[in-house]
Amino acid sequence: MNPLGVSFCGSRLRNPTVLASGILGVTAAQLKRAEEGGAGAVTTKSIGPEERSGNRNPTCVALPHGLLNAMGLPSPGYEAMGEEWRQLKKMKVPVFASIYGASVDDFRRVAAYVADKKPALIELNISCPNTAEHGQAFGFEPSVAADVVEAVKEVSGRVPVSVKLTPNTHKTVAVAKACEEAGADAICAINTVSGMAINIEARKPVLSFKKGGYSGPAVKPIAVRCVYEIYEAVEIPILGVGGITTGRDAIEMMQAGASAVGIGSGVYYRGPNVFRLVCDEMREWMRGNGFASAKSLTGAAHD
Amino acid sequence: MIDFPRMVKVAGVKKDGGVVVLSLAERFPSQPGQFAMLWLPEKGEKPYSFLSENEFGIAPVGELSRGLASLRKGDAVGVRGPYGRGFVLKGKRVLLVGGGCGVVPLAFLAKEAKKKGMAVTVITGAKTAALLSLHSSLASCASVFCCTDDGTKGRKGFVTDALKDALVLKHYDCVYACGPEKMLRLVAEICVKKNVPCQLSAERLMKCGLGICGQCDLDGLLVCRDGPVFEARDLLKKPSFGRTSLSASGKETVL
Numbered sequence: 001m002n003p004l005g006v007s008f009c010g011s012r013l014r015n016p017t018v019l020a021s022g023i024l025g026v027t028a029a030q031l032k033r034a035e036e037g038g039a040g041a042v043t044t045k046s047i048g049p050e051e052r053s054g055n056r057n058p059t060c061v062a063l064p065h066g067l068l069n070a071m072g073l074p075s076p077g078y079e080a081m082g083e084e085w086r087q088l089k090k091m092k093v094p095v096f097a098s099i100y101g102a103s104v105d106d107f108r109r110v111a112a113y114v115a116d117k118k119p120a121l122i123e124l125n126i127s128c129p130n131t132a133e134h135g136q137a138f139g140f141e142p143s144v145a146a147d148v149v150e151a152v153k154e155v156s157g158r159v160p161v162s163v164k165l166t167p168n169t170h171k172t173v174a175v176a177k178a179c180e181e182a183g184a185d186a187i188c189a190i191n192t193v194s195g196m197a198i199n200i201e202a203r204k205p206v207l208s209f210k211k212g213g214y215s216g217p218a219v220k221p222i223a224v225r226c227v228y229e230i231y232e233a234v235e236i237p238i239l240g241v242g243g244i245t246t247g248r249d250a251i252e253m254m255q256a257g258a259s260a261v262g263i264g265s266g267v268y269y270r271g272p273n274v275f276r277l278v279c280d281e282m283r284e285w286m287r288g289n290g291f292a293s294a295k296s297l298t299g300a301a302h303d
Numbered sequence: 304m305i306d307f308p309r310m311v312k313v314a315g316v317k318k319d320g321g322v323v324v325l326s327l328a329e330r331f332p333s334q335p336g337q338f339a340m341l342w343l344p345e346k347g348e349k350p351y352s353f354l355s356e357n358e359f360g361i362a363p364v365g366e367l368s369r370g371l372a373s374l375r376k377g378d379a380v381g382v383r384g385p386y387g388r389g390f391v392l393k394g395k396r397v398l399l400v401g402g403g404c405g406v407v408p409l410a411f412l413a414k415e416a417k418k419k420g421m422a423v424t425v426i427t428g429a430k431t432a433a434l435l436s437l438h439s440s441l442a443s444c445a446s447v448f449c450c451t452d453d454g455t456k457g458r459k460g461f462v463t464d465a466l467k468d469a470l471v472l473k474h475y476d477c478v479y480a481c482g483p484e485k486m487l488r489l490v491a492e493i494c495v496k497k498n499v500p501c502q503l504s505a506e507r508l509m510k511c512g513l514g515i516c517g518q519c520d521l522d523g524l525l526v527c528r529d530g531p532v533f534e535a536r537d538l539l540k541k542p543s544f545g546r547t548s549l550s551a552s553g554k555e556t557v558l
């Protein structure tokens with residue numbers, strides 16, 4: 001038996017590490033690379049209703065303890081991705097399709113198209129802090145988030161739907177509960193933490209969008225806290241994301257309640273093979289600490 | 304790891320053919336072929352190849368490059384880097400082929416090759432004589448052959464024609480090229496056919512420069528992290544090389 005194997009919303013994952021949305025996943029070739037780097041599943045860059053170039057550079061910098069980005073949801077638009085979908089069919093690991101929109105109707109439209117391509121899961125990005133009109137506004141209010149989930153569930157057929165939450169509100173747990181009640185099949189937490197960095201010599205925020213989303217090692221405690229609280233509030237599985245770069249980090253996130261873990265910034269810190277490295281470290285820790293399967297890690301830190 | 308633009312003072316600005324040479328007041332230990340992300344607030348941030356450890360060569364073609372080219376001594380520019388993998392010098396006799404501002408990293412490479420005692424030949428091309436860049440810098444360490452599309456200087460025609468002839472006349476241990484990707488694809492095909500090792504510096508739109516956003520994808524390679532310099536043999540396996548690249552939205556666009 002493969003001790004790292006887990007299941008997530010009906011998909012069998014060879015290990016619990018998942019490439020997080022927005023990292024590398026612009027093309028099928030890069031998703032393939034994450035697969036080769038050991039990922040148990042991969043998430044596409046968030047796909048939007050129409051073509052969008054994103055924000056002007058600088059869009060991403062590395063601070064001493066994490067990354068700050070405001071890519072601004074660039075997307076070719078869902079209808080322009082025919083060839084990528086064909087390429088994605090060749091993937092061995094499950095592909096999660098992340099989508100976003102500026103209205104409930106956008107989400108419905110993109111989800112209907114994407115569901116038809118039969119990804120392993122649709123992830124609703126209602127949590128991006130980096131555009132004016134899309135994103136985290138949907139993740140601030142439980143009732144608004146529930147509307148998005150309901151609309152998408154009407155068109156998603158058998159494809160499970162996960163909701164990616166923002167930590168930039170005190171209502172994260174309430175939003176998770178509302179999404180579960182509206183029919184969501186899983187929760188993904190967290191998206192980036194709203195932040196800013198100023199270049200003091202230039203006397204300017206360094207990102208052209210001024211604000212950005214903070215990720216990487218610095219946000220792990222925030223992500224772990226969110227996942228821990230969400231785990232106590234909902235029954236559906238959680239994909240824990242935020243600050244995971246080592247096997248110990250992944251185990252911590254699973255003990256907080258995650259059934260699988262997303263890795264984004266870790267690709268910067270340790271390269272595209274970060275998934276394999278994390279898995280090796282998990283296996284070794286599990287062997288030394290009497291855990292026979294990754295599954296049994298989920299929620300282990302709860303009373 | 305920190306990758307944050309540092310504001311560095313401009314020590315000098317000088318026009319040289321089609322590029323403006325920007326000298327900075329600080330050195331960045333770097334290899335020919337590596338690049339830095341140069342930032343002007345409000346105008347953007349893009350990759351530029353090192354011309355030396357403290358110089359860049361900017362072709363003023365758009366908003367950011369014109370902004371960089373019009374900086375004056377004492378102004379500041381944001382710099383992060385060096386990034387990427389540069390050229391690896393091999394053998395005793397090398398041939399450098401540059402189109403347009405692709406000559407910038409090659410001028411850096413020519414100096415390094417000369418320091419190592421190699422025999423250096425450069426083929427450089429531009430639309431017209433006035434746009435041929437860095438000629439005297441190249442001539443100080445290499446034999447230089449020019450091509451112009453309009454015949455105003457040197458041979459009339461493309462650098463790829465001059466390359467074919469050069470490979471017939473002499474043996475070279477390695478060819479190094481930088482320029483528009485269409486040109487690079489031809490260079491790669493010529494060299495592989497002749498069985499001459501060849502390294503190329505690819506060009507893709509970049510955003511993060513850190514190997515995470517995926518914008519600079521070249522059929523699974525990340526130009527910012529795995530490149531920008533690759534072996535010709537490897538690039539010829541990639542269908543998009545010299546043909547298409549991703550626009551800022553991630554849409555595949557014909558070059």
Ligand SMILES: Cc1cc2nc3c(=O)[nH]c(=O)nc-3n(C[C@H](O)[C@H](O)[C@H](O)COP(=O)(O)OP(=O)(O)OC[C@H]3O[C@@H](n4cnc5c(N)ncnc54)[C@H](O)[C@@H]3O)c2cc1C
Binds near residue numbers: 361408505
């Ligand atoms: C690894 C790497 C190294 C680079 N090194 C250099 C360098 O040493 N010097 C340098 O000047 N540029 C270099 N570039 C290109 C540079 O990053 C910018 O793309 C370029 O300066 C144009 O930016 P812009 O915002 O000024 O113009 P944009 O607004 O992007 O472009 C304006 C117009 O110019 C055209 N254009 C873009 N690039 C070129 C070009 N190179 N030649 C002719 N026309 C062009 C565009 O198609 C457009 O029509 C490099 C790129 C990469 C990926």
Ligand SMILES: Cc1cc2nc3c(=O)[nH]c(=O)nc-3n(C[C@H](O)[C@H](O)[C@H](O)COP(=O)(O)O)c2cc1C
Binds near residue numbers: 164262515
């Ligand atoms: C450069 C970059 C781009 C991102 N783009 C997206 C995106 O398009 N959609 C999304 O849901 N999350 C996006 N994220 C958020 C990540 O998926 C992840 O939730 C967050 O970075 C925290 O995980 P990490 O610390 O492992 O990076 C992005 C993050 C980064 C660093």
Ligand code: FES
Binds near residue numbers: 518519528
């Ligand atoms: S520019 Fe972002 S990965 Fe290369």
